[in-house]
Every structure is written in C-alpha cells, then in structure tokens.
Amino acid sequence: MINIYKELLKKIRFILVSIIIYRIGVHIPVPGINTYQLSILFKENNANIISLFNMFSGGALERMSIFSLGLMPYISASIIIQLMSVSFPKIEKLKKEGELGKNKITKYIRYSTVILAFIQSTGIALGLVGRKVLNYKGLIFYLTIILTFVTGAIFLMWLGEQITEKGIGNGISLIIFSGLLAGVPNALKKTLYLTRKDNSWDLIPIFELLILVIIKIALIVLIESGQRRIKVNYPRHQIGKKMYASQSSYLPIKVNMAGVIPPIFASSILLFTASLGQWINKSNGIIQALSPGKPLYIIFFVVSVIFFSFFYTSIIFNSKEVAFNLKKTGGVIQGIRPGEKTARYIEKVTKKLNLFGAIYITFFSLIPQIIMVYCTIPFYFGGTSILIMVVVVMDFITQIQSYLMSKKYEIVGYRNKKEI
Numbered sequence: 001m002i003n004i005y006k007e008l009l010k011k012i013r014f015i016l017v018s019i020i021i022y023r024i025g026v027h028i029p030v031p032g033i034n035t036y037q038l039s040i041l042f043k044e045n046n047a048n049i050i051s052l053f054n055m056f057s058g059g060a061l062e063r064m065s066i067f068s069l070g071l072m073p074y075i076s077a078s079i080i081i082q083l084m085s086v087s088f089p090k091i092e093k094l095k096k097e098g099e100l101g102k103n104k105i106t107k108y109i110r111y112s113t114v115i116l117a118f119i120q121s122t123g124i125a126l127g128l129v130g131r132k133v134l135n136y137k138g139l140i141f142y143l144t145i146i147l148t149f150v151t152g153a154i155f156l157m158w159l160g161e162q163i164t165e166k167g168i169g170n171g172i173s174l175i176i177f178s179g180l181l182a183g184v185p186n187a188l189k190k191t192l193y194l195t196r197k198d199n200s201w202d203l204i205p206i207f208e209l210l211i212l213v214i215i216k217i218a219l220i221v222l223i224e225s226g227q228r229r230i231k232v233n234y235p236r237h238q239i240g241k242k243m244y245a246s247q248s249s250y251l252p253i254k255v256n257m258a259g260v261i262p263p264i265f266a267s268s269i270l271l272f273t274a275s276l277g278q279w280i281n282k283s284n285g286i287i288q289a290l291s292p293g294k295p296l297y298i299i300f301f302v303v304s305v306i307f308f309s310f311f312y313t314s315i316i317f318n319s320k321e322v323a324f325n326l327k328k329t330g331g332v333i334q335g336i337r338p339g340e341k342t343a344r345y346i347e348k349v350t351k352k353l354n355l356f357g358a359i360y361i362t363f364f365s366l367i368p369q370i371i372m373v374y375c376t377i378p379f380y381f382g383g384t385s386i387l388i389m390v391v392v393v394m395d396f397i398t399q400i401q402s403y404l405m406s407k408k409y410e411i412v413g414y415r416n417k418k419e420i
Contacts (some may be wrong), residue, residue: 004407008168008400013165019178025067025155026060026179030148032141033064037133053271055385058179061124064133065153069120069415070179071172073270074157077112079308081105082315114150114156120271121149169392169399176264177392180385186420204270216364220390223360223411226255230346234329251322251333253350256266256357258312260391263365263384265312270297302362319347327401329417361387 029035042062054061057070085091091108094101125145128134134141156175163171165252192206229250323343325331332338336345364383 001054004404005405008403009377011167011403015174016162016165019173019175020229022067022178023058023129023155023182024176025152026065026182030064030066030068030145032135032144034133034135036228038062038064038133039132039294041131051166055180055183056176056183056267056271058176060179065375066148067156068124068155069149069156069391071156071175072268072271073117073120073151073153074113074160074172075264076116076271077109077322079268080112080116080193081109082311085315090137110157113153117150117153118146121146121153124149126365126418160211164402168403169396173260173392173395177389179391185384207363216386217390220364220387223255224259224391227252228255229253230333230348230349232333234330235332249331251326251346252315253346255353256360257311257350257353257359258361259395260361260388261312262305262308262358262361263387265308266301267384270300278345298401300367305362305365306355307357308355309361313354316352319343319350322346365418 039062056072057068060067060070061210071192077182081091085095091105122142125142128145129137160171160175163169165171167174229252231248232251233248256263282332313317320343321347323339324335326342327338333342335343364387
C-alpha cells in the first residue's frame with residue numbers, strides 16, 4: 001500500500017516539475033521587445049480578443065515570452081482533425097485501428113500544430129509591426145518571433161503529452177489550468193483596486209463578488225456531478241450450471257458529457273480566426289469585432305459551444321454501441337425494445353442533456369463578460385476560466401481515485417493468485 005502512494009507522489013511530483021518549467025518559460029521574453037511599451041499596448045487592448053488570448057496563454061502573451069502561443073495551436077489542430085474525421089473516411093478508419101491508428105492521428109495533429117503555430121505567430125508578428133514595442137525591424141524580427149513562438153508551441157505540446165503519459169490526468173488541461181490559476185492574483189488585484197473609493201475599501205461589492213464566485217463554483221460542481229440514471233433490467237439467466245436471479249442496474253449519463261472541451265474549442269477557434277484575420281488584413285477591425293462582449297463574439301461563441309457540445313459527445317459516446325452491448329449482456333430498458341429502439345431512446349436522452357449542458361456552459365462563460373462590459377462591475381473572474389479550473393480539479397481528483405482503486409485491485413488480484 002505504501003508503494004502505491006509513493007508511485008502516486010512520484011507522478012504528482014512530475015506534474016509539478018513540468019508546470020514549474022512551463023511557468024519559468026512564461027517569464028522568458030523574446031529578444032528585441034520593449035517590455036514597457038508592450039505593457040502600455042496591453043492596457044489599451046484590455047477588453048478585446050488579445051486579452052482572451054493572453055488568458056489562455058497563462059499571461060505569456062503580455063510578456064511576449066517564448067510560450068506566447070500557449071497550447072492554442074495544438075487545440076485548434078485537434079479540432080480540425082476531429083472535424084475531418086467526419087468528412088474523410090480514411091481518418092475515421094484510423095480511429096478504429098487501435099493503437100496504430102491512434103499514433104497516426106497523433107502524428108497528423110502534431111504536423112497541423114506546427115502549421116497553425118506558424119500562422120498564429122505570423123499574425124502576431126504582423127500585428128506588432130507599426131507599434132512602438134520593437135527594438136529592431138525587418139527580416140530578423142520576423143524570423144525571431146516566428147521561430148521562437150513555433151518552437152515554444154511544439155515544446156508545450158510535447159510537455160502536455162509527457163504529463164499525460166507519466167503523470168495523472170490530461171496534461172493539456174493541467175497546463176491550461178496552471179496558466180489560468182496564475183492569473184487569479186492579478187484578477188483579485190484589479191477587482192480590489194476598482195472597489196476602492198477615496199483611499200478606503202468598499203467592502204460591500206467585494207463581499208457580493210465573493211458570494212457570487214462561491215455560488216458559481218458550487219453550481220458548477222453540482223451540475224458537473226449530475227447524472228441521468230437510466231434503469232436497466234437483467235432477466236434471470238444461467239451461466240454453466242449456475243442460475244443467476246434477475247437484477248437491475250443503472251446506465252449513468254452525465255449532464256455535461258462534453259466537459260470543458262466546448263468552451264476551450266470555441267475560444268481556440270476565435271483566437272485562430274483573429275490571428276488569421278490579422279495575417280490577411282493588418283487593420284484591427286476583425287480583432288475589435290471579436291472582442292469579448294461584442295455581438296459578433298457572443299453569436300460566434302454561443303454557436304461554437306452548442307456545436308462542439310453535440311459534436312464532441314457524438315465522438316466519445318456512441319448510443320448504438322451502448323445499445324448493442326446492453327443487448328449482448330441481456331440488459332433491457334423498461335418499456336423499450338432492445339436494439340435500434342434502445343439506441344434511439346439513449347440518443348434522445350443524450351441530446352436533451354447535451355442541450356442543457358451547452359446552455360449551462362454558455363451561460364456561465366458569457367454572463368461574467370456581459371456584467372463586466374455593460375454593467376461596469378469589476379468582475380475579473382472570467383466565466384470560462386472558472387469553469388475550466390473547477391472541472392479540471394474535479395477530473396484530477398477523479399483520476400487520482402481511479403488510479404488508487406485500480407492499483408488496489410491489482411494488489412488484491414495478485415494476492416489471490418498467489419494463494420491459489
């Protein structure tokens with residue numbers, strides 16, 4: 001038992017060291033950038049898409065560090081490959097080829113990450129031209145920015161994969177979580193500063209915001225833990241010479257099966273679109289139109305979240321496969337015939353839960369932005385960031401529990417085998 005916890009601590013230690021490396025890289029700036037002028041530029045563009053990009057990069061963009069692109073190119077590449085799997089049978093076939101197919105898809109995602117990192121880094125470089133943040137211009141500036149950003153994105157992709165393989169949980173999610181968590185002190189500072197009046201603290205707004213954040217976290221935990229349990233009956237059956245009595249169990253379907261993937265994917269697409277727009281047209285029209293709180297941003301975000309909620313759930317949950325497995329094991333949903341009708345019933349339930357999950361994600365992601373932009377209330381705890389942090393923590397705890405449980409079963413199985 002002691003060895004299990006030692007192994008667990010080793011994995012957690014690996015995660016912490018990886019995150020420390022990531023956070024150190026966030027503070028290493030690209031050569032030739034005037035940091036003072038850069039800070040002024042970010043203050044002027046605090047409420048647009050650049051601030052969203054900066055949030056997901058863990059504050060790396062505002063420092064113009066080697067990890068300025070963060071994991072957005074990798075996430076965008078994953079979205080594109082998954083979307084292509086629907087249109088291209090070859091990629092869909094690879095998904096069914098087990099480990100070999102999975103390795104090929106991973107390779108495609110890596111190549112796509114490099115291409116998208118090049119596009120986004122070029123967009124940032126073009127956006128900086130004409131500003132007062134550069135100490136030098138010309139070809140050497142473009143080469144420095146693009147090569148540094150692309151290399152940083154590739155390193156973070158590799159680091160995330162290493163955390164997934166050698167640590168616990170999803171490495172990409174944990175890196176994003178650490179970046180968002182690093183922005184909390186600055187958000188607190190801004191919120192406290194805006195609630196100060198006449199050299200004294202106005203405690204009422206602070207208390208109200210604190211209550212609002214606590215309620216929000218509690219609701220997220222409640223909804224993310226929610227399940228629709230479909231009762232499944234198993235008739236009396238015989239295996240060999242032994243007769244088993246009829247029994248029942250439940251098929252659990254999560255309320256929000258897609259988790260935080262839809263808001264992350266939606267934000268990634270927004271950032272990629274803004275980068276591409278900056279590359280094609282140097283004016284700030286596209287960036288301003290896609291700023292948080294603007295009508296185009298809200299429409300784009302809502303549509304993207306709903307689409308990715310249904311799309312991602314269809315990838316990870318196959319109602320026909322679940323119905324087939326139930327039929328194979330003799331499981332029957334009361335009042336529903338096995339086979340095709342069971343599949344349709346499960347799909348109908350999943351779609352209803354998906355719709356609720358998409359509305360819930362959209363509401364929690366957009367309401368804080370609308371409050372901050374239109375009501376001028378100092379709410380610097382972004383909806384998407386809190387949602388991602390809470391869900392990642394819940395998933396991390398679940399992964400630890402599953403790991404400990406699986407190891408305990410391995411030990412029990414080994415002991416039983418030894419006794420036999």
